[in-house]
Amino acid sequence: MNQHSQNMTHWAERVDLAAAFRWTARLNMHEAVANHFSLAINDEGTKFLMNPNQMHFSRIKASDLIVVDANDPETLKGPNAPDPTAWGLHGGIHRLVPHARCAMHVHSIFATVLASLKDSRLPPIDQNCCTFFNRYVIDEGYGGLAFESEGERCAALFTDPKKRVMIMGNHGVLIIGETVAETFNRMFYFERAAETYIRALQTGMALRVLPDEIAEKTAQELESYPEQDLRHLAELKALLDAEGSNYAT
Template sequence: MNSGATEMPSHHNLTHWDERSDLAVAFRWTARLDMHEGVANHFSMAINDDGTRFLMNPNQMHFSRIKASDLIVVDANDPETLTGPNAPDPTAWGLHGGLHRHCPHARCAMHVHSIHATVLASLADSRLPPIDQNCATFFNRHVIDDNYGGLAFEDEGARCAALFTDPKQKVMIMGNHGVMVIGDTVAETFNRMFYFERAAETYIRALQTGQPLRILPDDIAEKTARELENYPEQDVRHLAELRAILDEEGATYAS
């Protein structure tokens, strides 16, 4: 749902305006954080019960310019989607189509090649140890893909989706590729993506010191992860604050 007040949209014929607006905020702020990849990478949000119809950014539009009205509706069960106006690029179709088709609990999905998450994905051991509170957030809550198979066309997307078998694991460290984050809402998924990048940065910078790591015991890491999962409304408030900043600046995301 919409995590903050917006003006009535001028595009009355467009459905799911709250989800569109939230996604537009997420795109704009991802670009501001320099977590985007030029005109590549993609976010999606399911809009039907089984998740096979979803909103997505149009092909090769820069995240910093995306508006709610720009988002296209993609049908994971209809290959003709690739021939429509502003159709998603084939890798977006393959990765997100495969995910929404095979993993219905992934209502929202965000895929980026953000620097520190991608550095982590490039290590021979891509596990994220619980060396601080942010890292502990993802203790036993990320899955690692060790079998990168090239660009994420349809078969590769289905293979990646099959790795999300544990509902507790909502981050995929895509070996040699980047990161995929899933969740129930845009606010939850963006918040998770943001903190995963921060956690990966802390870990990478700690490795760069060459000093021994102070790793939390498993029981404390698990306790911390559970406490953060139950922390009230942080994701909703986070997105609402970003929306407020954009509104104060007169941004056009909600148009």
């Protein structure tokens, strides 16, 4: 039995995740052979798909994704063992945050610049920034590489289900969601929002910050906007398909 037929039960999810890796590399939001995306495939959320250890985002195919069990430390042994920091961060998230079916962690440039500021808040200065109004948590306690204890510490910060972005101080960003489409869309727009804010700061001019009530109204309107995340990912897959990409193999 080849790998494709073995993995058919979660093939659509694998294809979505592979497309997200490819497009993240295309946007230069990747970290070469580091950083990880994961997607839960059992009801408890503890068994999940993830990129193999040290494979570049731009090469990842649906059939390359490994299955990791967050409750089985033996996962760290053997030829298909995940990166230990991926096990630490994503294992912690999938064990301890039930609503985090998908988790995407990157060190994308503008989100990481934001995470490097003493004040890492993202003020509502445009529509994209409003998307995240009162919907992120800031980790102020970076403790080194994301081995198991660091992963559990980060997971414990996701206490409010409304907050699905973690600005990881001195580190990067961690996005959670229900699906690949939802999570990728959120990651994409968070990076756009962070870029707008950082570039606005670079002008040295005063910022035009929206009132809280308008920021919240806009965030709610965007949350209820129909199928934007699904259409976004579908278009990216269509573009990859048109190029003859092998991501879905």
